[in-house]
Amino acid sequence: MKKVRLSIVGFGVVGQGLAELLHKKRELLQRDYDLDVSLVSVANSRHGFIYREAGLDIPTLLELAAQRQPLTQHPGVDHWTSVVEGLQATQADVLAEATWTNLQDAEPGLSHIRTALKKGMHVTIANKGPAALAAGELLALAQQQGVQLRMEATVMAGTPVLSTVSEGMAGVSVQAVRGILNGTTNYILSAMAEGRDYAEVLAEAQAQGYAEADPTADVEGYDVVAKTVILAALVFGQFIKPEQVQRQGITGVTLEQIQQAARAGKRIKLIASISRAADDPQAPLxxxxxxxxxxxxxxxxxxNGAMNAITFHGDSLSAVTISGPGAGRLQTGQGLLADLIAIAKTL
Structure with a gap:
């Protein structure tokens, strides 16, 4: 049986979701994938980095997190206040990076990923910042180190988008991509299509946890821009900057515009689109x-609702549409888990 030592950096909603899946699916992973995953280190912004050579007890960690108690209360752990120092001082096969998304400079996630790759660790990430701002550098570093860097959870959580293109659609020349990549904006536009007002629906989305207290990243399209940049890198092999994506959010969409579209037999959606400027693989995007x-x-x-979807337009497959959840604790954890299983197959 393959034994994989895992480090989870970022033990918030997504990191805890991955840990919960590892605990619940332990027997499935052993039976179906011949895989035994030992969680040896965990870190969060409040309590630093903890490590236990023999493996950490996941139920204990989840209980500490639920009670907002320091992770250092887990028995028998070594502790570092600096995540980078903890990664450098300890051993693991795979890093799952799930810290908060920072679209300004991608820190601290970028430093965590660089440190792990330079140590020869495989990496899977849910953090969109490093993927959007430094995908070229990180993919090159991973190749140089002979390890894998996977990003399934960065685009549509656990819905298999990137793996579908790279594996399920292998051999297809993708010519264009169009997608609904943000659940908050799709929830709002879907409700407005039923005749409801933007401000009312936004308040409801915030109350239900679909939207943040400051919804700017969602409603102004910045979250979708990050995912668009990631898709450009991983689907088309071109590394563009967020500012190269023409962006318009949904704050200017009126109820009248939505009703006018409905009368014309149409529905307004926030769409990310990528295509080549010409019929040439080297043409700019x-x-x-x-x-x-x-x-x-x-x-x-x-x-409709908080669901996401993406359509790939290719040569031998004219249009392939994938729909599924684009956020959530276990849903995003599933994206990390799928990457972990894919990495383990190569070990």
Whole structure:
């Protein structure tokens, strides 16, 4: 049986989701994948980095987190206040990086990933910041070190988007991508299509946890821009900057515009789109994030609520649409778990 030593950096909602899945699915992983995962280190911003050579007890960690108690209360651990120092001083096979997304300089996640890759660790990430701002550098470093860097959870949580393109659609020349990549904005636009006011729906989305107290990253399209940049890198092999994506959020979309679109047989959605400027693999990409009135024969027009979806347009497969959850504790944890299983197959 393959034994994999895992480090989870970022033990908030997503990191805890991955830990919970590892505990619940321990027997499945052993039976179906011949895989025994030992969680040897965990870190969060409040309590630093803890490590136990023999492995940490996941139920104990989850209980400490639920009670907002220091992770250092776990019996028998070594502790570092600095995550980077902890990673450098300890041994693990794989890092799951799930700290908060920072689209300004990608820290602290970027330093965590660099440290792990330089140590020869495989890495899977849920953090969109490093993937959006430094994908080229990090992928090159991973290749140089002979390890894998996987990013499934960065685009649509656990919905298999990146693996579908790289593996399930291997051999297809993808010519364009269009997607609904933010659950908050899709929830708002779906409710407005039923005749409700933007401000009312936003308040409801915040109350239900779909939207943050400051919803700017979602409603102004910045979250989708980050995912668009990641798709450009991993689907098209071109590394563009967030400012190269033409961006327009949904704050300017009125109820009247949505009703007018409905009368014309269309539905307004916030759409990320990537296409080549010309029919040439080396041609620059055109990337946009904007509200679009979609005809009802478009598969994306029927994706409602907090769901996400993406359509790949290719040569031998004209249109492939994948729909599923784009956020959530266990859903995003599943994206990390899928990457971990894929990495383990190569060890």
């Amino acid at each position: 055109l990337a946009r994030v904007e509200p679009v009135a979609l005809p009802l024969d478009d598969a994306l027009a029927h994706v």
